[in-house]
Amino acid sequence: MKNRHFASTLLHWYAKHKRDLPWRNTHNPYIIWLSEIILQQTRVAQGLPYFEKFLEKFPKISDLASAPSDEVMRLWQGLGYYSRARNLHQCAKDIMTMHNGEFPNTYKELLKLKGVGSYTAAAIASFAFGEAVAVLDGNVFRVLGRYFGVSEDISSGQGKRAFEALANEQLSNENPAEYNQAIMEFGALQCTPKNPDCTSCSLQEGCFAFKENLVRDLPVKLGKVKVKTRYFNYLYIRCGSQIVVRQRPAGDIWQGLYDFPLEETEGALLQDIEELTFFGQFESKIEKIEFEPESTYKHILTHQRIFANFVTFVIQEKYLSKLDQWVNESGMELVSADKLESLGKPKLIVKFLTDEK
DNA sequence: GTCCTGTTTT
DNA sequence: AAAACAGGAC
Numbered sequence: 001m002k003n004r005h006f007a008s009t010l011l012h013w014y015a016k017h018k019r020d021l022p023w024r025n026t027h028n029p030y031i032i033w034l035s036e037i038i039l040q041q042t043r044v045a046q047g048l049p050y051f052e053k054f055l056e057k058f059p060k061i062s063d064l065a066s067a068p069s070d071e072v073m074r075l076w077q078g079l080g081y082y083s084r085a086r087n088l089h090q091c092a093k094d095i096m097t098m099h100n101g102e103f104p105n106t107y108k109e110l111l112k113l114k115g116v117g118s119y120t121a122a123a124i125a126s127f128a129f130g131e132a133v134a135v136l137d138g139n140v141f142r143v144l145g146r147y148f149g150v151s152e153d154i155s156s157g158q159g160k161r162a163f164e165a166l167a168n169e170q171l172s173n174e175n176p177a178e179y180n181q182a183i184m185e186f187g188a189l190q191c192t193p194k195n196p197d198c199t200s201c202s203l204q205e206g207c208f209a210f211k212e213n214l215v216r217d218l219p220v221k222l223g224k225v226k227v228k229t230r231y232f233n234y235l236y237i238r239c240g241s242q243i244v245v246r247q248r249p250a251g252d253i254w255q256g257l258y259d260f261p262l263e264e265t266e267g268a269l270l271q272d273i274e275e276l277t278f279f280g281q282f283e284s285k286i287e288k289i290e291f292e293p294e295s296t297y298k299h300i301l302t303h304q305r306i307f308a309n310f311v312t313f314v315i316q317e318k319y320l321s322k323l324d325q326w327v328n329e330s331g332m333e334l335v336s337a338d339k340l341e342s343l344g345k346p347k348l349i350v351k352f353l354t355d356e357k
Numbered sequence: 358g359t360c361c362t363g364t365t366t367t
Numbered sequence: 368a369a370a371a372c373a374g375g376a377c
Contacts, residue, residue: 041374046363080361083376117376138374193373194365225358253360300370301361347362 005206006147007172007179013202014182017189019044022051024181029103029128030061036120037088041081044188050079062101065092073256073344080347086256087115107133123180132176134167136160139187144170145219146191149208155223225303231269232308234352235261235278239315239323242334245343253301258343260310261332269296269309276311281326285319299348310352 018024021044023035034054038047053075058064064072069089076085091114095101104110106129110121118136125131134140141154144166152159172179190197198210209215237244237260246261248254263276273279273289289312299306315323327334335343340353 039374040376041361043363043373078362080363081375083360087376115376119375255360299361301359303359303361 004172006170006203009202010182010186011172011175011178013190014178014185018181018185019189021048022055027128029105029124031055032124032127033091033103033116033120034088036123037084037115038079040084040120042079047079050076061092061095061103064089065096069256070343074342075344077257077344078347078350082254082257082344084115090114091116103128105129107131126176126180130177132171132173134164134171134176135180135184136164136167137184139184139191140167141219142193143183143187143191146196146209146215147203147207149212149214149218151218151220153220153222155221159220227303227305229305229307231265231267232306233263233265233270233276234259234308234310235263235276236310236312236352237261237278237315237323238313239320239334240317241336242320243337243340244323244327244332245335245340246330246332253304254346256344257346257349258340259346259349261330269307273311278313282313282315282319282323285315285322287314287316289313297348297352306348308348308352 021035023031026032035047035051038051038054054064057075058067067089069086072085072089073082076082076088079085094114095103103124104113105125107121107125110116110124111118113121116124122133122135125133126135141163144150144163145154148166150159150162150166152162154160154163186203190201191203196215198204198207198215201207201210204210209218235244244261245258248257248259261278263270263278270276279286295309297306297308297310299308324334345353
């Protein structure tokens with residue numbers, strides 16, 4: 001007989017402390033999948049409004065599959081990690097075309113879906129279909145790492161395998177769904193990264209980290225991110241009621257979102273508009289120019305630090321066709337302010353547009 | 358390693 | 368104000 005103290009304590013704690021969240025009252029795999037993709041790398045408080053918007057707009061997976069991708073990206077605007085939105089949409093289409101609109105119902109098959117990795121596959125398999133497979137997310141690493149005193153690095157392959165084995169060993173086979181929810185909720189509310197509430201903890205007695213005073217040091221996470229700095233000189237070009245926009249290409253940040261024509265520089269932002277290639281081409285046709293290098297925006301990502309300036313150009317309306325030609329040749333678009341509002345944009349762009357008003 | 362934004366800590 | 372942190376897929 002295995003020692004079930006850990007699992008049963010978590011299950012009791014969960015029954016008493018769990019939050020009532022909309023995706024917890026269903027076995028509908030579409031709703032569970034949607035919530036899990038939105039909550040990847042995202043806290044409940046930030047993801048909840050997006051979950052509600054998406055479910056209202058797309059009540060069924062067929063609704064999501066048939067939506068234009070710009071609409072999906074616009075709805076995702078502000079949530080970050082936009083590949084999740086692209087994968088979400090592609091996955092919905094794949095399920096309609098390759099699975100007759102029905103979700104796969106095993107961990108193994110779920111893992112093949114776009115945007116579904118080991119965590120999300122385990123979550124859907126257990127929550128929707130009751131499969132006995134343990135989830136492994138940041139909360140689970142922390143709770144297991146502390147309670148059992150695992151000192152392996154969670155970012156190494158060896159560490160991950162050790163945690164996976166331990167997680168599946170502790171999993172309640174009677175109720176894998178409740179157990180998975182319980183350990184993650186426990187990590188989110190009780191066994192938090194900073195200042196966990198050890199004094200009121202029902203697992204305190206058997207906790208290795210508490211006993212050895214290692215709560216602050218577990219789990220072990222090595223590996224550092226090196227941040228590179230980039231300089232974006234944005235051109236905010238208007239002509240009559242039209243604005244020049246550009247959809248961001250593959251191979252860089254914010255793929256599929258819209259921003260403005262951009263001249264990126266090395267080492268520093270441009271200090272003079274005459275250094276902009278665009279200025280040379282349109283110098284004689286510019287009515288009004290605003291250049292405010294003092295209002296530089298700083299935008300921080302995990303791996304990049306971006307400094308951005310926005311230079312406003314107002315082109316005389318009689319040169320619209322000339323501008324239109326340049327826009328088309330450069331693979332960009334001229335859109336109205338309303339259209340621009342409706343497009344999915346990075347936070348940096350939304351912030352600039354808000355500040356403009 | 359590459360992908361984002363919001364919150365917490367310093 | 369800046370840095371650190373939180374949160375998985377590819």
